[in-house]
Amino acid sequence: MAQPSRSPPSRARRPAAEGVPRLRVLHGGAPALRLGPLGEALGFHLRLAQEASFAAFARRTGEAGLKPGFFATLAVIHENPGLSQTALGNAVGRDKSTLTPRLAEMEREGLIRRGRSTTDRRSYALTLTPAGEEALSILGTHAAAHDAQLDALVGPEIRAAFLDALRRLNQGLEPEDDE
Amino acid sequence: MAQPSRSPPSRARRPAAEGVPRLRVLHGGAPALRLGPLGEALGFHLRLAQEASFAAFARRTGEAGLKPGFFATLAVIHENPGLSQTALGNAVGRDKSTLTPRLAEMEREGLIRRGRSTTDRRSYALTLTPAGEEALSILGTHAAAHDAQLDALVGPEIRAAFLDALRRLNQGLEPEDDE
DNA sequence: CACGGATCGTAGGGGATCAAACTATCTTGG
DNA sequence: CCAAGATAGTTTGATCCCCTACGATCCGTG
Numbered sequence A, B: 001m002a003q004p005s006r007s008p009p010s011r012a013r014r015p016a017a018e019g020v021p022r023l024r025v026l027h028g029g030a031p032a033l034r035l036g037p038l039g040e041a042l043g044f045h046l047r048l049a050q051e052a053s054f055a056a057f058a059r060r061t062g063e064a065g066l067k068p069g070f071f072a073t074l075a076v077i078h079e080n081p082g083l084s085q086t087a088l089g090n091a092v093g094r095d096k097s098t099l100t101p102r103l104a105e106m107e108r109e110g111l112i113r114r115g116r117s118t119t120d121r122r123s124y125a126l127t128l129t130p131a132g133e134e135a136l137s138i139l140g141t142h143a144a145a146h147d148a149q150l151d152a153l154v155g156p157e158i159r160a161a162f163l164d165a166l167r168r169l170n171q172g173l174e175p176e177d178d179e
Numbered sequence C: 001c002a003c004g005g006a007t008c009g010t011a012g013g014g015g016a017t018c019a020a021a022c023t024a025t026c027t028t029g030g
Numbered sequence D: 001c002c003a004a005g006a007t008a009g010t011t012t013g014a015t016c017c018c019c020t021a022c023g024a025t026c027c028g029t030g
Helices: A036-040 A042-063 A068-079 A085-092 A096-108 A130-154 A159-172 B036-040 B042-063 B068-079 B085-092 B096-108 B130-154 B159-172
Strands: A112-116 A124-128 B112-116 B124-128
Touching: A036 B068, A036 B130, A042 A068, A042 A130, A042 B042, A042 B130, A042 B159, A068 A085, A068 A096, A068 A124, A068 A130, A068 B036, A085 A096, A085 A124, A096 A112, A124 A130, A130 A159, A130 B036, A130 B042, A130 B159, A159 B042, A159 B130, A159 B159, B042 B068, B042 B130, B068 B085, B068 B096, B068 B124, B068 B130, B085 B096, B085 B124, B096 B112, B124 B130, B130 B159
Parallel strands: none
Antiparallel strands: A112 A124, B112 B124
């Protein structure tokens, strides 16, 4: 939690920088209880690490006045202009129904265009506007800094192996979907 | 709300077995779009891997009629009988206000007891009931199987280094909190 | 011992997400 | 060519989570 013990001089209890999410988890000063087998479980630490990473990235994007989810969205549209919302959802790991309001917001803000596909009138053809390209550029800078921070913590020796392991986890844990 | 328990093990693949979360992400059949720099970003793959892991674990606990969040909760209470809700929240990485309804539910289901602390009348002293111990035992079996699956995907050579890296990420990404 | 500040648990608000249901449109088998 | 089934996007409902605010309680100071 915040600062458990030492009562801070309570200086300037600023209201959290306005709009920038706070998002703290576990962390530091905690007395550290016994975790038992949980302390050795990959899944548990995977969750904690991901949540810490997400919170750290959200702090960065918040400073830029942008939402963390925008980055992957913009990046994938940039790399695959004209793709559909469903395809985008698959790429970024979000349900299409989750993207509906996000894309609507991004369109309102002038970051993306949702042109109707010429071959399939059900689907949109997503592209970035110049403002979207610029937002992507800004977010890309933050993302690079964030990932550099992650790299430093993981360590260069195992970075590649670490990333490969993450890929194997993502690919190897698909639902069986038997039947 | 949540009556996740006691859902018949109707292995029928029909309408998502009622209460057992489906939770699919990205995955297989997708045509695999271009990801650009995103494809090399640790943070992105960390998120995908964690979500895949969580979904896989949720499928397991769902079969037992229990919620995935119960496991860490029960495990930490088991290891630290008499702890407070706030301390529990710090240990499992959840805000105390998130635990309020979860613990209320677990108390209703007879898994935990919330005895009043003798030294601090504000806080509860959490302990497991026999039913809670049994639920923990069941969940522990599923968690062990889940973690074995993760271990297999990560690979024994780098498991220890992988886990250490996750710990470093969680500890190294704390908010500055300079304020 | 009274008071101000910190902490415990709870309530309410808001954000993000998924699943199911729905409409519009596409595709395919006969 | 047409009906049945699949698919794109939206809407709605539910869950999970955090943050803020609040009352109750604790604690350190004067």
